[in-house]
Amino acid sequence: MSFALPSLNVSQMFGQKIIRPFTVATLYGIAFIKDKLIAIDTTKGHLLEIDPISDHTKILNPHQVKEFNDVTGLAVWEDTLWVSRGNSVYLCKLDSLGLEHFVTLPYTADGIAVWESTIYVSCQRLGYILIFDRDTRKEITRFYAPGVGIENLAVSRETLWVCDRTEQTVYSMDRATGELRFSVLTPFASPTGIAIHSQDETGKDLLYVAYSNEEPYIRDNPNADPNHELTYRDINFIHPLYYHYQPDQRYALSNGYLVEMSYVEEISPLDEVYLPNVEWRIALPSETERQKVKQVEPIGLPFTEEIIDGQRVAVFKFGDLVPGERHIFGWKALLEVRGIKYRITPKDVEDLPELTPELQTRYLVDDDDLAMETTIVRRAAREAVGSETNMLRKMYSIRNYVYDELSYGIKPHIDTPDIVLERGVGSCGEYVGVLLALCRLNGIPCRTVGRYKCPPYGEQQGVPLQPDFNHVWLEFYIPNFGWVPMESNPDDISDVGPYPTRFFMGLCWYHIEIGKGVSFEVLTSNGQRLTKEEISIGELAINHIRFTILKELPPM
Numbered sequence: 001m002s003f004a005l006p007s008l009n010v011s012q013m014f015g016q017k018i019i020r021p022f023t024v025a026t027l028y029g030i031a032f033i034k035d036k037l038i039a040i041d042t043t044k045g046h047l048l049e050i051d052p053i054s055d056h057t058k059i060l061n062p063h064q065v066k067e068f069n070d071v072t073g074l075a076v077w078e079d080t081l082w083v084s085r086g087n088s089v090y091l092c093k094l095d096s097l098g099l100e101h102f103v104t105l106p107y108t109a110d111g112i113a114v115w116e117s118t119i120y121v122s123c124q125r126l127g128y129i130l131i132f133d134r135d136t137r138k139e140i141t142r143f144y145a146p147g148v149g150i151e152n153l154a155v156s157r158e159t160l161w162v163c164d165r166t167e168q169t170v171y172s173m174d175r176a177t178g179e180l181r182f183s184v185l186t187p188f189a190s191p192t193g194i195a196i197h198s199q200d201e202t203g204k205d206l207l208y209v210a211y212s213n214e215e216p217y218i219r220d221n222p223n224a225d226p227n228h229e230l231t232y233r234d235i236n237f238i239h240p241l242y243y244h245y246q247p248d249q250r251y252a253l254s255n256g257y258l259v260e261m262s263y264v265e266e267i268s269p270l271d272e273v274y275l276p277n278v279e280w281r282i283a284l285p286s287e288t289e290r291q292k293v294k295q296v297e298p299i300g301l302p303f304t305e306e307i308i309d310g311q312r313v314a315v316f317k318f319g320d321l322v323p324g325e326r327h328i329f330g331w332k333a334l335l336e337v338r339g340i341k342y343r344i345t346p347k348d349v350e351d352l353p354e355l356t357p358e359l360q361t362r363y364l365v366d367d368d369d370l371a372m373e374t375t376i377v378r379r380a381a382r383e384a385v386g387s388e389t390n391m392l393r394k395m396y397s398i399r400n401y402v403y404d405e406l407s408y409g410i411k412p413h414i415d416t417p418d419i420v421l422e423r424g425v426g427s428c429g430e431y432v433g434v435l436l437a438l439c440r441l442n443g444i445p446c447r448t449v450g451r452y453k454c455p456p457y458g459e460q461q462g463v464p465l466q467p468d469f470n471h472v473w474l475e476f477y478i479p480n481f482g483w484v485p486m487e488s489n490p491d492d493i494s495d496v497g498p499y500p501t502r503f504f505m506g507l508c509w510y511h512i513e514i515g516k517g518v519s520f521e522v523l524t525s526n527g528q529r530l531t532k533e534e535i536s537i538g539e540l541a542i543n544h545i546r547f548t549i550l551k552e553l554p555p556m
Contacts, residue, residue, distance in 0.1 A: 016552045018459055019238040021050045022057040027212040027236035029074025029083070029111065029152055030193040033094075037238070038074070039193065039210065040083070045069035047097070050238070064097050073112035073122070073152055074193070082119070084109035089121055089132075103137055105130070111152035111193075113160065115175065120160060122151040129153070129162070129178070143178030146171040148498045154194045156205050163194040163209055166493075167502045169341070170194060170209065170241060184243045184254035185339035185508050187458050189213060194241075207241040237459075244556035250348075250481065253290060256338030256509045256553040259454055261285070264299055264330035264544040265537075272323035273535060281522040283451075283515025284312040285333045290340040291513050293333060301329040311518045330544075336553055337454075341506035342484050346392045352479045355445060359477060363445030370437040371418040380405070380421055380434075381441035391444060395476055395486070396504065398438045403492040403499050406431060410469070431488040432472050445477040447517040449485065454510040454547040465547045473503075475516065483516075 021027070025043035032038075037050045038060070045068040047061040061068055073084035082091050083099070089109055090099040107125035114120070117134040128142040129151070145151060149166025160175040168191065171183045186209055193210035200206060214232045221229050245252040263282065284305075285293050296312075303314040316329050355364075366372040384401035385394045409425040417434040420426045426434065432448055439446045450472035455465040475483040487503030507513075514520060521537055523530045 016240065016554075017052070019050060019052050020055050021048060021236065021238075022055060024048070024057075024212075024236040025234055026192075027210045027238070028072045028192045030195040030208065030210045030238060031074050031076045031154075032195050032197050032208075033076055035197075037195075037208075038076070039238070040068065040071045040074045042070055042072050045071070047071075052238075061097050067097075067099050072110055072150075072192075075112045075114045075153070075155075077114040077116070080114075082112050082114050084112045084121060089119070103132060110150045111162075113153035113155040115155045115157075118175075120153050120155060120175075122153055122162070124148075124150050129160070141178075143173065146173065146180055146183070148500055150192075152191075152193045154196050154207075156196050156199070159205060161194055161196065161205070161207065163191045165190055165192055167500045168508070169502050169506075170207070170243075172243075172245075180343075182243075182245045182247075182252045182343045183341050183506075184241070184252045185341055185502060185506055186211075186241060187255035187257075187339065187509055188239065189456070193238075207243070208238055209241045210236070210238050212236045242555040249289070250344050251289065251340055251342045253556060254339035254341070254509075255458075256290075256336060257458055258294075258550040258553060259335045259337055259512075260332065260548040260550060261335060261452075261454070261512060262299060262330065262332045262544075262546045264328055264546075265541040266544060267321075267325065267327045267541045269541075270539045273321070273540070274323060275321040275525045275530075275535075277526045278318040278321045279524045280316040280318065280329070281306070281519075281524075282314045282316070282331065283518055283520050284314055284331060285335055286311060286513045286516050288513055290338045290507065290509075292336040294336060295334040297332050299328070299330045299332055301327060303329075303331070308518050311515050313515070313518070335512070337509045337512065338553065338556075339507065339509045340485075344392065344478065344481060344484065344505060346390045348481075349390060349392045349478055352391060355443075355477075355479065359445045363447055363477065364440045364443065366437070366440070368433070368436070368448075369416050370433060370440070371416040372437050372441055374418040376418050376421050377434075377437050378441065381438045384438050385442050391478060394442055395439065395444055396501075398435065398442065398444075399486065399491075399504065400497055400499060402431060402434050402438065403489075403497070406434065406489075406492070407495075408489050408492060426489070428469075428488040429472050431492075432474050435474055435486075435488065439474075439476060446474050447483075448472055449475050449513055449516050451514050451520050452512050452545055454512060454549070456508070456510045458509070458549060458552065461549045461551060463548065465549070467545055467547070470545075473507075473511070485511075 024041045028042045030039045039048045045065040046059050049058045071083045071085045075082040088104045089102040092099050111122040119132040121130045130142045131140045147164030147167035149164045151164045154161040160173040162171040172181045188211045190213040191209045192212045197206045219231045242255050303316045306313045371377050384398045388394050406426045414429045417437045420430045453471045473487045484505045485507050491500045
């Protein structure tokens, strides 16, 4: 076997390039041999050598493809290749590739990592990472799997890295004890493999993650009528994973992008109206730990700015709005956005101080048609937490209860939580309403956040992208820690749990935080706020949202 890649440093090899190997159907385990990248195509059984600069791809096992079919995990230690296939783990010499059986599990062995004589094997069905001794082939101990999905592994001197396909997360664990140190969200969905290239000058591991998924596309089929048809194609690539852990702040940041977002309203009423002395307020993007506002400029018409409860709001003043009058107005913002994942445990939130009167009067009350006095909502609030008293466990229980009770569905309007619970189906906004009501009834301050997600295609840079829907999620307040995020419904991916926790105290880079705890848009006439019954913004104007991903941000 010959590995012909030149010796390059990491910045020369990769930079921020997406590595796209040729012909791959399903990319899983990846590993480095110095600067050489190898990978497994589990569907075809190809053990691949990939040039990270040119994407040139070579099959290393042309005569042993069958033996490598269904291999998912892959690791290299010295001159030995380790793989997981089905319920078993195998090893072989790199120069011969003749597989030798090592151990068999009762269920599927998903991923594998090797450090000296210690072998780590992940098994989703068992819910554990099993640790074996190479010489005795006996299990030494086992760690709880940090996520709920299929997990692949990599290991360095002190750290066991675990990438979870369902959780869209990479976990950093102490390889000796299994203690979870921190986790980060991956910038793309469906991570299937992880490898450590080397360490930087500070000793920080340089990580690369493989992704395998499929995407819908419109195919031109001349034999069909009509000749355009929806179909799917495989997407497989490898990309560096950046992370920056701040233990004192209890969160870790991951890959991010410089994004341009535009929000524009086009006045186009369903019925012509006359409105005297109109002011139109639109919230602006927020400055947060993971989102930095670099620039904001007006579109169409100038605006002034107000600060409402710490949030920036654009104010457009029209004077009188008369029948037949048309305007385009809004804002364009330049944002740096990154993934964030908090690491706060139930033990950390024991013996919390009392909430301040301000938090209680503002974030524990029904101020948004939450139906908190209805029987069904109050009963749900009791059932959701049972006898639990720990704040974080209560929050987790409420989330799981709502996921058990609701399934996702889009409606043209938002119903109140009592109606949603009775129906059992809700949009993201209705999930938020139910979560807000149950949390507040259980003494947990919370608020709505949103309002859009950038289409999550970090590789499509310089191309205007439009979201299909608006989107909202929430934040809850933990004394001594502050506000932490929680998604509304994206983790509700099955009829029963366990549910992923990727967005429980975490957001990916594509979540755009706008106007935390304040109304996104408010229309006033003669200083009085117009209600939906008088005239709704949706009846008066059409909104246009555009994102452009300009570039990937460098590591922090």
